[in-house]
Amino acid sequence: MYNTRKNEINRIDITMPAISENEGKARALVAAFCAELDPTAAELTDIKSAVSEAVTNCIVHAYRVKKGKIYISIRLFADKTVVISVRDDGCGIADVKRAREPLFTTDAENERSGMGFTVMENFMDGLHVGSRVGKGTVVTMIKRIAS
């Protein structure tokens, strides 16, 4: 999804270990790269929030049993949209529809709020989740910079 968009003006691909120390770094990297589109502070916070949720899902859920890497790509387009994908090679999601329900979590004992996908859906302008059990998950999000 979103792969056929034209007029890409810039792109970065990041690979990082799925460790919690990298959550803040992922946000900072994405924010720095998206600055080229001159977003408002609010738009930037929306993007950082959504990326933070996707990266945290990789760390908390995808690689709960084994270690792995997170693959983030950020693509900027001439019409001031940004497409971000966050991919893992982790356990995959058996029921994506259920996982996207607000407040649903498989990790309540660690005070997970179950709001990760809800944040992504509400703070970005589009969200697509593809997953295969045992293979991994790709979350792709789009944000149109209005400013």
Place this chain on the structure above:
Amino acid sequence: MLHTYYQIEARKKDGLLIVRLYGEIDHHNAMSLRRELDDMIMRDRPRRLLVDLSIVDFMDSSGLGLLMGRLRLMREIGGTMVLLRPNARIMKILRLAGMERFMEIDGIARKGEG
């Protein structure tokens, strides 16, 4: 040396415990924040916990879980909890979760502020 992205200031007065959080509240920071806040609550057993969010730059849904968990603990000890002065961006995620239904939120920034 690990870099911490948050700090806690706490002071007690007349059964109130006022905690001021700084920086970013995410999954990484929430883990140790949870322990520190729980230690404070169980040691001081306040009547009312005020969590000052005015200088919190960023919070994701891990922060929501952290706040809800502290609310649960405060209720277990018969106390209450209030969130203070979240900026507009923090308020956005608090509203998304409907947090104002569960706890008092005071000093909300007007739209465009913070």
